[in-house]
Amino acid sequence: MARSSGVRGSRVGSGPMGESERGNAAARVAVTYWCEVGHVTQLRFADTAEVPEVWECSICGLPAGRDQDNPPVQAPVAPYKTHLQYVRERRSEAEAEILLAEALARLRSTA
Ligand SMILES: [Zn+2]
Known part of the structure; x- marks a missing residue:
C-alpha cells in the first residue's frame, strides 16, 4: 500500500x-x-x-x-418546448394513431 x-x-x-x-x-x-x-x-x-x-x-x-x-x-440543447410544439407533436401522434388504426382495419377486412 x-x-x-x-x-x-x-x-x-x-x-x-x-x-x-x-x-x-x-x-x-x-x-x-x-x-x-x-x-x-x-x-x-x-x-x-x-x-x-x-x-x-x-x-x-x-x-x-x-x-x-x-x-x-x-x-443542440432543446430543453424548452413551446406550447405550440407540444400541440404539433401531439397532433402528429394522433394522426399516426389514426393511420395505424386505418391500416389495421384494412388488414382485418382483407384477411
Ligand atoms: Zn476548443
Whole structure:
C-alpha cells in the first residue's frame, strides 16, 4: 500500500520522453483530444485508468473527442418546448394513431 503522495506538480518542459525518469512510476498514456473548433487538449492518463472518450476542451470548453476528424458535436440543447410544439407533436401522434388504426382495419377486412 503506497501512501498517497498526492499529485506533484508536473514539471513543465520535461519533454515527451519522461518514462525513464522513474522506473516505478505508473505508465502513462498520452491522449489527445480535439474539439469541434480544432483545439488540441493533451492529457496523460495512468496506464490503468480508463481513458474517457470525450473530454472538455481546455481552451473553449466544448466537448473534445479522440478522433480528430470526428470531434463530438455539441448536441443542440432543446430543453424548452413551446406550447405550440407540444400541440404539433401531439397532433402528429394522433394522426399516426389514426393511420395505424386505418391500416389495421384494412388488414382485418382483407384477411
Ligand atoms: Zn476548443
